[in-house]
Amino acid sequence: MGVDIRPFRAWVLAPERLRGLADRHATPWDRVDVENSVRLLDEWKRLEVLAREERPAMYVYEQTGPLGVQRGVISAVHLDSRLLPHEDVAPAHTDAMVELMRAGRMSMPPILLGYGGTDRTAAQLDTAVRQRPLTELRTPDGQQHRVWRLTERSTCGEIIDALHERAALIADGHHRHVAARRFRREVHAAGYGRGPWDYIPALLVDTKRSPMRLRPVHRVLPHVDPWKALAAAQQWFQITALAGPLEEWLDVLRARSYHGAAFIVATPDRAFLLDRPNVEFLQGPCERFPESLRSMHISVLQAFLDVVAESPVLYEPSAPRALHAVRELGGIAAIAFPPSHLDLSAAAATGVRLPVKSTAFGPDPHPALVLRALPSPRRA
Structure with missing residues (x-):
């Protein structure tokens, strides 16, 4: 089996009901404050900021603007699909997400998956985006985000069949993926059978048509x-x-x-x-990594930080902001x-995990345009 997807009955964001621009890239989740x-x-x-759809559907999502272009399909993805992770997760982060799923009965924002599509699935998306969204x-960063509903049985069926033959790389959402699998184990252990908890919402992007841009994640200690x-x-x-x-440091x-690693x-x-x-x-602090990854710069960096760091690590995708943080807080920043892409593919194909927050993909999808609820479990 490749990627097993299906339509779901979504909650769709009604942006006009949000109070202001500051809210327009928000989600209702705060990992620190579950209540x-x-x-x-x-x-x-x-307040009907979130409107419930009348029937299950899949959704075409597209964003355009100065940060880049991205187009894909939002659907429910079975957790036993052939999804290829490439980096570790922080247990405390995952724990907080599981707690939110228990308390709020709402899945996290869709994870981001990259797959190699076909001309036929691309044509289905091209047709959809010619309609009214x-x-x-x-959003304030200048990106335009749009969503179209897909309910036509033949259209959804073609996309389902195409994905069923392919694997997908987890580009973003490793913590959400692990949390969803843990939540499912809890539900099954409580005596409930198969259900919506066996699926996770995902944005599936055809990387041939919408190449994902790799971005760094810097460290502040x-x-x-x-x-x-x-x-x-x-x-x-x-x-x-x-x-x-x-800019001159980055050139060097x-x-x-x-x-080599630097x-x-x-x-x-x-x-x-x-x-x-x-x-x-390479034979000492780097020894915990598989030999194939031992000389990769992110492995070398992580091994060095493991030796010198006894404090929590802050992650920052912007190098200027990382430098600002270290000037404000002290310590060091690692840029x-x-x-x-070859490194990530090699790690995913061999089942090896890169360090937590090794990279980020861009542009970031909007996290709250299409959401999925989890109903209370009922015994099979």
């Missing part, structure tokens, strides 16, 4: 002593002091990255390139380029 998330979700339903909005970290690095790396603006990093360590007032890890490092 507030459930309250806000109920309020969105009451079901809902649309423009505010409680690490910068000079102790750099002193430790001296025994394993070549260290080069960097000058000038961030890009050039060195062609020759990343930047920034303190509140200095920056250094670390590259050319020696054999002792790196993302793994390549």
Whole structure:
């Protein structure tokens, strides 16, 4: 089996009922405050910010704008489908998502899946987007988001058949995927049979027609002593002091990255390139990674941070914001380029997991235009 999808009865966002632009890229979820998330979700339903669809459907989603273009199909995906993860998850993050699923009976925003499509499925999407959209909005970043409903049995059937022959890479949503599988185990263990908890909502993007742009995820470690970290690095790396603006640092990093693992360590007032890890490092701190991934820059970076970091790590997709954070909070920021598509494919194909938050894909889909409810379980 490849990817097993089906229509579902959705809640669709009515953007005109949101109070302002600040709300228009929001979701009713806060991983820190489950009670507030459930309250806000109920309020969105009451105010008809979320409108319940009359019957099951699949949905074509498209976004366009200065951040890029993306088009795909939102549907329910069976959790036993051939979905290929490529990175680890943080247990505490997953725990919070499971708690929200228990409390709110609402699935998380759709996970993002990439697959190799066919001309026929692409033609079905092309036809759909020539119609008037079901809902649309423009977010403050300039992106236009639009959704069309697919209910025609033959159209949905063709897309279902095409996906059933393919695997899909989990581009974004590893924590949601793990949380959904855990929630399903709980429901099954409680004596309930098969049901909607066997599925997770997903946006499936044909990467041949809508290539996903890989983006880095940088690290900020505010409680690490910068000079102790750099002193430790001296025994394993070549260290080069960097000058000038961030753009020049990235140019140096890009050039060195062609020759092997490299990343930047920034303190509140200095920056250094670390590259050319020696054999002792690759056979020591990097030993926990499979040999095929041991020299990958994200593996080398994670192994280094595991040695020097005893504090929580903050993740930041923007290099300028990562530098701002370290200047405000202290510690160090680690700036790196993302793994390549080949790296991710190799990891997924072999079942190997890259470190948590190894990369991000863009542009980000809107997280709340189409949502899926989970009804209370009933015994089979």
